[in-house]
Amino acid sequence: MGKRIVLGAVAILLVIAAAYASFYVAPEERTMGVLQRIFYFHVASAWAGMDAFLLCFIANLLYVWKRDQKYDWLGVSSAEVGLVLTTVVLITGPIWAKPAWGIYWTWDARLTSTFVLWLLYVSYLLLRTLIEEPERRALLSALFGIFAFIDVPLVFFSIRWWRTQHPAPVIMGGPGSGLDPTMNKVFLFSVLAMHVLAAFLIVERYMLEKMRSEVDTLRREAEAQ
Amino acid sequence: MTALRIPPTGLRFENIDKRYGGLFALRRISFEIAPGECVVLAGRNGSGKTTLLRVAAQIVKPTAGKLSFPGADAALPANGRPGYVAHTTMVYDELTAEENLLLFGKLQNVENPAARAEELLREVGLMERRDSLVRTFSRGMRQRIAIARALIHRPSVLLFDEPATGLDPPGITWLANSLREVNRAGCTVVMSLHGESEISALATRAVQLDAGRVIADTQSGASLHSILTFGSA
Amino acid sequence: MKNLNSVFEAYLIGWGVFFLFYVSIAKRTSDLRAEVERLKNALPRGK
Amino acid sequence: MSLLSNTAILLDKELRTEFRSRELLTTTAVFILIVLVLFSFAINPGTEEARQFAPGLLWLAILFASSLMFQSCFLREQTNDTLSSLRLAVSDPFAIFLAKLIANTLFLLLTELMMLPFFAIFYNIPLWSKLPVLILVLFVGSLGISIAGTAISAISAQARMRELLLPLLLLPLLTPVLVVSSLVTASLLDREPIVQWKGIGFLAVFDLIFLTALWLFGEYLLEE
Numbered sequence: 001m002g003k004r005i006v007l008g009a010v011a012i013l014l015v016i017a018a019a020y021a022s023f024y025v026a027p028e029e030r031t032m033g034v035l036q037r038i039f040y041f042h043v044a045s046a047w048a049g050m051d052a053f054l055l056c057f058i059a060n061l062l063y064v065w066k067r068d069q070k071y072d073w074l075g076v077s078s079a080e081v082g083l084v085l086t087t088v089v090l091i092t093g094p095i096w097a098k099p100a101w102g103i104y105w106t107w108d109a110r111l112t113s114t115f116v117l118w119l120l121y122v123s124y125l126l127l128r129t130l131i132e133e134p135e136r137r138a139l140l141s142a143l144f145g146i147f148a149f150i151d152v153p154l155v156f157f158s159i160r161w162w163r164t165q166h167p168a169p170v171i172m173g174g175p176g177s178g179l180d181p182t183m184n185k186v187f188l189f190s191v192l193a194m195h196v197l198a199a200f201l202i203v204e205r206y207m208l209e210k211m212r213s214e215v216d217t218l219r220r221e222a223e224a225q
Numbered sequence: 226m227t228a229l230r231i232p233p234t235g236l237r238f239e240n241i242d243k244r245y246g247g248l249f250a251l252r253r254i255s256f257e258i259a260p261g262e263c264v265v266l267a268g269r270n271g272s273g274k275t276t277l278l279r280v281a282a283q284i285v286k287p288t289a290g291k292l293s294f295p296g297a298d299a300a301l302p303a304n305g306r307p308g309y310v311a312h313t314t315m316v317y318d319e320l321t322a323e324e325n326l327l328l329f330g331k332l333q334n335v336e337n338p339a340a341r342a343e344e345l346l347r348e349v350g351l352m353e354r355r356d357s358l359v360r361t362f363s364r365g366m367r368q369r370i371a372i373a374r375a376l377i378h379r380p381s382v383l384l385f386d387e388p389a390t391g392l393d394p395p396g397i398t399w400l401a402n403s404l405r406e407v408n409r410a411g412c413t414v415v416m417s418l419h420g421e422s423e424i425s426a427l428a429t430r431a432v433q434l435d436a437g438r439v440i441a442d443t444q445s446g447a448s449l450h451s452i453l454t455f456g457s458a
Numbered sequence: 459m460k461n462l463n464s465v466f467e468a469y470l471i472g473w474g475v476f477f478l479f480y481v482s483i484a485k486r487t488s489d490l491r492a493e494v495e496r497l498k499n500a501l502p503r504g505k
Numbered sequence: 506m507s508l509l510s511n512t513a514i515l516l517d518k519e520l521r522t523e524f525r526s527r528e529l530l531t532t533t534a535v536f537i538l539i540v541l542v543l544f545s546f547a548i549n550p551g552t553e554e555a556r557q558f559a560p561g562l563l564w565l566a567i568l569f570a571s572s573l574m575f576q577s578c579f580l581r582e583q584t585n586d587t588l589s590s591l592r593l594a595v596s597d598p599f600a601i602f603l604a605k606l607i608a609n610t611l612f613l614l615l616t617e618l619m620m621l622p623f624f625a626i627f628y629n630i631p632l633w634s635k636l637p638v639l640i641l642v643l644f645v646g647s648l649g650i651s652i653a654g655t656a657i658s659a660i661s662a663q664a665r666m667r668e669l670l671l672p673l674l675l676l677p678l679l680t681p682v683l684v685v686s687s688l689v690t691a692s693l694l695d696r697e698p699i700v701q702w703k704g705i706g707f708l709a710v711f712d713l714i715f716l717t718a719l720w721l722f723g724e725y726l727l728e729e
Contacts, residue, residue, distance in 0.1 A: 019469060035461040038468045045472065064725055084479045091475065092468040099461045119677040127674060130664040134246040140660050143722055144674060147656060150718055151678050154711055158681035162688045162704065197476065204483050211490050217247030218497045284589045285729050306593055315590035319522040331514045332594035334507070374590065 004203060011200040014193035018044070018186075026186040035099055042092040044190040045085045046114065048198040052082030053121065053149060055202070060145035063138055069213060072138035075145060076128060077205035079121050081198055086118045109160035116155045120148040134216065233260035233411045234296045234381040236281060241290035243276055243437075250276040251287070252437040258415060260296045260381075263408045263427050266417040267452050268434035274417040275312070277434065278384045281415065282309040294382065306333075307382035308375035312390070314367045315374060318360040322351050322370050325359060326377055333378040345373040348403070364391035372400070376407075383407065385416035389424055397423055421453045428453075508597045515591070515604030523612065529577070533570040534616045540566035541620070541627055550628050559628040560690035563620075564683055568650065571613055572672040575654040578605055579662035588727065598724040602655055606719075609651035610644075617643050630694050638693060638700050645708040646686035652715040653678050659726040681711055 022040035029036035056078040063071035093111050094104040105111070124145055131137035241254040251273050258264055266274045279285040280292060283306065309315075316325040323342055330338030346352045349369040354362070359370060368391040375383065383404075389397050401423040408414050408427060418425050431452040433441035443449055523529055544562045548555055582588035591601055618640075625632050632639055654675055661671040689704035 015473075033461065034465055037465050041469055041472055064722065081479075084475060088472045088475050091471055095464055095468040095471070099464050116677055116680045123674050123677060127660070127664060127670065130666055130670055132665070135244075136663060139725060139728060140663060143726055144657075144660055146722060147653070147678060147715070147718060150714060151681070154681040154714065158684040158707065161707070162684055201476070201479065201483075204480065208483050208487050208490070211487065211494075215490050215493050215497065218494070220247040222497055222500055279589075279729075282589075282593065284592065309590075309593065311586060311589070313584075313586040315586050317518070317522065317587055318585060319525060320518070324518075324521070328514065328518050329590065329594050332511055332591075 004200075004207075007196075007200045007203060011193075011197040014196050018190040018193035021186045021189055026183050027180055029183075032100060035096065038092055038096045040187055040190040042089060042096060043187070044194040045088045045092070046110075047191050048194040049082045049085030049089060049114075051195065052078045052085060052198050052202065053117065053152070056082060056121075056145055057149035060142035060149070063142040064146070067139075069134075069138065072134075072142065073206050073209040073213065074202075075138075075142060076125070076209055077202045079124055079145065080205055081201045083118065083121050083125070084201070085194070085198060086114055086121075089114055090118060107163060109156065109163065112159050112163065113152075113156040116159075117152060120151065124148055134213065234294045234413060235260040235262070236382060236413065236415065237291075237293045237295055238277075238281075239291040239293070241277075241280060241292065242288045243273075243280060243285060244288040249437050251280065254290070254437075254439060256432065256439060256442060257295070258413060258430075260413055261408070261411050263404075263414040263429050264416070265425055265428040265431045265449075265453065266415065266434060267431055268417075272434040273437040274434055275386055276437075278309070278386050278415065278417060279311075281382075282307050282384050284309070306378070306380065307384045308378070308380035310371050310375045310383075310385045310388050312386055314359070314371040316359055316367075316370055319358060321356050321358055322346060322362075322373075323355040325370060326373060329374050330377045335378055338377075341377060345376060349373045350399070365393055365396050368392050369396070372403075381411070382413045383415070385414070387417055387419065389418070389422060400424060401427060418453070421450070425453050508600050508603070511595045511597065511600035512603045512607070515595075515600060516607055519604055519608035520611070523608065529574050529612050530616060530619075533574050533612070534619050536570045536573060537566045537616060537620045538623060540569065541624060545627055555628060556630060556694070556696075557691055559624070559630060560694055561683075561687035563624055564646070564687040564690065567613070567617060567647070568676065568679060568683055569672070570616065571609075571647075571650045571654055572675050574609065574612065575658040575675070576668060576671055578609065578655060578658040580658075580667065583662060589729070592727055598727050599720055601727070602659075602719055602723045606648075606651045606655040609655055610648050613647040613651060614640075614643060617647065632694065635693050635698055639690070642686060642689050642693065642705060642708075645705055645712060646682055649682045649708055649711045649715065650679060652712060652719060653682075656715070656719050656723070656726065659723075682708065685711075 018040065022037050026037065026040070028034065056075050059071045059074040059078060062068070063075060090111075093114075097106055098104050124141060127144055128137055128141045131140060236258040238254045238256055241251055242249065243251040254273075254277060266277065268274050276285060280287050283292070317328075320328065323346065326342035326345060327338050330341055335341050343352075343355075346355050349372060351366060351369055351373070354366065359367065362370065368388070372385075372388065375385075385404075388400060388404075392400060404414060404416075404424065404427055414427070416424070416428075428449065430444045431441070431449045432439055433452050441448070441452055443452060541562070544550075544566070548558055548562075550559075579588065582591070588601075592598055595601060621632065621639075624630070657675045657678065658671060661667045661674060664670050685704045685707050689701045689708075692699045692701050
């Protein structure tokens with residue numbers, strides 16, 4: 001319990017520090033001005049979300065292999081947190097796009113792939129609600145999670161290579177491609193902060209799932225009496 | 226009915242658990258069935274008979290514990306699997322009786338599947354309906370084709386879940402005679418039954434289940450009778 | 459400082475989503491606690 | 506080798522039952538036909554833009570039709586618990602999937618071929634000269650749809666609300682197939698046709714990746 005409170009406090013402090021850094025430490029971007037400061041938050045969420053889904057994939061594989069409930073709990077937790085993070089990406093994206101390009105939604109490869117990714121994990125969580133028996137739910141959702149994750153690169157490249165025939169507006173070349181060193185540092189710090197926040201949320205969600213599974217067992221025993 | 230091709234095989238359950246969610250369908254099941262025995266599983270509905278038979282048929286994977294077939298070849302070939310008759314027919318309604326038997330015969334590498342299918346159709350008395358879709362069959366005929374399917378690969382272990390379901394009195398006599406014949410030929414028979422009948426008369430041993438546990442296991446005539454009459458009521 | 463409100467909007471909505479998610483976890487946890495209490499009371503009587 | 510012989514036996518069963526009733530073929534064909542007609546009301550089919558949209562619409566129709574077709578794929582094995590008897594009989598459960606996905610690809614391809622003349626007439630697109638490549642595109646696309654669809658139908662058959670669930674699980678998964686095959690088909694049917702081999706190759710890669718995943722994880726889908 002104590003450790004979880006500490007983790008939560010650290011996560012909040014880091015997120016606030018990252019916000020401070022992206023407003024006051026990072027230099028102003030020349031073409032986009034202050035608007036570019038969404039970048040640190042938006043892209044850091046995207047990266048953390050992707051890593052949460054990666055964690056979900058690993059948990060799914062481990063479940064199929066080891067058949068330990070723990071991995072099932074980790075699977076749901078990381079999928080749900082990943083979904084929250086990608087939701088943030090999908091909300092902040094249009095907020096950024098509107099003043100920058102005058103439209104809310106662009107069918108840009110990254111944003112579109114993120115949206116498909118979001119849909120895939122919504123389906124994953126939906127599937128979980130529709131199977132009653134815990135072992136079967138764990139196994140089948142793990143298998144769907146595996147199929148969904150291997151689909152991710154295919155979705156990305158198919159959209160990138162065939163959907164965007166004209167070059168998409170270059171928002172950021174990603175870190176490394178000409179990003180100012182200070183900007184780069186602030187960006188990496190934001191990514192770290194977002195990962196700690198994600199870790200905290202996953203731990204909290206995991207404890208909830210653990211408890212839910214215990215209550216479920218209790219309830220079944222009570223019904224069987 | 227069946228000439229045995231594989232060595233007589235027994236069945237051994239070691240600490241078998243099957244859990245569905247938090248609930249145990251089977252709990253610590255341990256007993257052994259010797260090759261050639263004819264065993265009746267008794268118990269109320271929901272006592273775990275069907276689950277135990279499905280575990281023995283290797284359709285359901287036990288949560289814990291080990292299932293083995295003492296006497297069988299070390300590498301159990303596909304056609305050494307038990308013959309299993311379930312509550313459902315386990316055959317295709319959209320195929321004819323003969324097509325069903327051919328399908329399962331070929332899948333299990335039965336030698337000369339056409340001849341084997343014909344032999345079985347004759348035995349279960351469906352020869353004249355061989356080209357009819359199973360969909361058009363009566364309950365009794367469905368049960369006969371289900372039994373034929375289970376026997377197609379000449380198994381050395383037979384697992385019959387309520388095999389008399391849907392059979393008329395002549396059908397039950399026929400089934401009892403067939404089972405006696407296979408059992409004499411060395412085939413191990415495990416079946417779940419409700420009450421006493423010509424079929425239960427074949428049993429030399431009764432195992433009673435309750436709430437997923439073995440609560441009685443007897444070979445003596447008197448207690449066998451009592452388990453069969455009262456235990457499964 | 460044009461577009462500053464868009465930036466604030468993005469940060470605030472983002473944080474809001476995280477916060478709501480945390481609240482939902484806390485809510486679901488407390489519901490479960492209540493359920494545990496109920497079951498604990500129900501179980502001994504059933505046995 | 507027993508995998509291949511088992512697959513052949515099971516494929517024979519799948520084809521025999523389907524061609525006896527022709528339920529899947531007729532329903533999917535009629536469904537695609539209805540969608541093609543309805544689309545022609547939603548967009549103006551005579552225009553030049555329609556020529557560009559039409560291939561995408563065709564693939565969308567195929568995708569929806571396929572998600573109807575896969576409904577019964579594993580569900581019909583539940584009626585008499587034939588899935589259990591199959592699992593007892595085959596030496597490698599992958600044979601069950603392989604037979605089903607080959608059968609589904611064939612059914613899908615057959616309905617597509619039946620619908621192509623209507624498509625060409627309704628949207629005024631001549632396809633005769635590009636037919637071989639078009640069939641290749643239809644094949645790699647339908648194969649991908651069938652591989653993923655067979656896997657997902659094994660999942661959805663074991664859940665509640667399976668009829669609704671199947672498309673929800675399957676369609677997002679098939680985004681890459683839809684994106685690439687409609688573009689490849691569009692450029693193939695353009696006034697100046699181009700064969701996008703890269704796209705056909707991509708679809709083949711999709712098929713291969715999902716086939717491998719099914720081979721690795723398929724047996725767990727059938728676990729009880």
